[in-house]
Amino acid sequence: MFENFMASFMTVEGFAFYLFSALTIGLFTITVMSKNILYAMTSLAAGMVLISGFFFILGADFLGVVQLVVYVGAIMALYAFAMMFFDTTRDIKEQNTSNALVFLLGGLSALVLVLIFAAPIHSNAIEALYPMTEGVGNAQDVGMVLFTKYLIPFEVAAVMLLVAMISGIMLAGKKMDTSLTEDLSADDEIMIVKDEK
Amino acid sequence: MIGLTHYLIVSALIFSIGLVGVLRRRNLLMLFFATEVMLNAVNIAFAAISHYYNDLTGQMFAFFIIAIAASEVAVGLGILIVLYKKYGSLDLDDLANMRG
Numbered sequence: 001m002f003e004n005f006m007a008s009f010m011t012v013e014g015f016a017f018y019l020f021s022a023l024t025i026g027l028f029t030i031t032v033m034s035k036n037i038l039y040a041m042t043s044l045a046a047g048m049v050l051i052s053g054f055f056f057i058l059g060a061d062f063l064g065v066v067q068l069v070v071y072v073g074a075i076m077a078l079y080a081f082a083m084m085f086f087d088t089t090r091d092i093k094e095q096n097t098s099n100a101l102v103f104l105l106g107g108l109s110a111l112v113l114v115l116i117f118a119a120p121i122h123s124n125a126i127e128a129l130y131p132m133t134e135g136v137g138n139a140q141d142v143g144m145v146l147f148t149k150y151l152i153p154f155e156v157a158a159v160m161l162l163v164a165m166i167s168g169i170m171l172a173g174k175k176m177d178t179s180l181t182e183d184l185s186a187d188d189e190i191m192i193v194k195d196e197k
Numbered sequence: 198m199i200g201l202t203h204y205l206i207v208s209a210l211i212f213s214i215g216l217v218g219v220l221r222r223r224n225l226l227m228l229f230f231a232t233e234v235m236l237n238a239v240n241i242a243f244a245a246i247s248h249y250y251n252d253l254t255g256q257m258f259a260f261f262i263i264a265i266a267a268s269e270v271a272v273g274l275g276i277l278i279v280l281y282k283k284y285g286s287l288d289l290d291d292l293a294n295m296r297g
Contacts, residue, residue, distance in 0.1 A: 037224075102217055118205075130253045146260070157261055157264040168274070168275045
């Protein structure tokens with residue numbers, strides 16, 4: 001068992017795998033445990049960069065690039081902008097649910113999931129639905145499957161993103177002229193001015 | 198050699214971290230972070246299965262999960278901003294107003 005571990009640790013893939021796993025688990029633990037929103041967000045972004053490393057090891061190059069562009073680029077930037085609306089410098093005070101119970105439940109679910117995944121699979125019965133084409137790069141291969149077999153889900157996803165964009169504008173865009181953090185008397189003044197008109 | 202089981206176990210551990218976050222957090226923004234962690238864990242599992250069974254379906258699902266996560270964040274953050282404007286806090290205990 002231990003020799004096995006050391007042998008796999010010595011290969012490049014194995015070393016990268018163990019390094020990335022340790023770092024992602026540590027970073028995501030910080031995300032979940034930290035009291036400071038800024039620390040949580042930064043460690044989440046770093047963990048997502050490392051997860052794209054997993055995708056590159058697994059040969060899913062295009063997925064790794066999409067992870068970097070969409071998650072680390074777009075979603076984290078969206079969080080960073082949204083944090084300007086909230087007071088993020090203070091530590092958040094939470095009345096946490098009893099920690100012992102949470103860690104018991106989390107540990108139990110981790111144990112069950114690990115046991116399920118470690119169970120032997122009848123892999124002979126599994127056949128590839130859309131097997132990877134030999135001699136074709138990953139991005140090209142993904143494009144060929146995505147734009148033929150998954151065209152309708154792709155279009156539906158596009159419509160869903162449009163709906164999300166419109167709803168985001170509608171929800172956040174209202175009353176953008178008033179400040180959230182200043183005292184509310186400013187709001188009353190604006191109301192009075194409107195009434196005078 | 199690193200096998201499929203290695204990746205699946207790492208993904209299960211990361212998913213459990215996200216689950217612990219969802220269970221123990223009371224701040225809505227932190228709950229969002231925990232759900233992102235869980236979605237990323239599932240993406241690792243899909244990419245690993247796609248690699249070891251030589252099948253592109255897993256990667257396709259990971260793409261759609263990323264698209265869904267992006268739209269979820271856009272709508273969710275809009276709702277968070279509206280809630281913060283209305284209540285001045287993102288704490289779930291402050292927001293609960295349906296106690297009978």
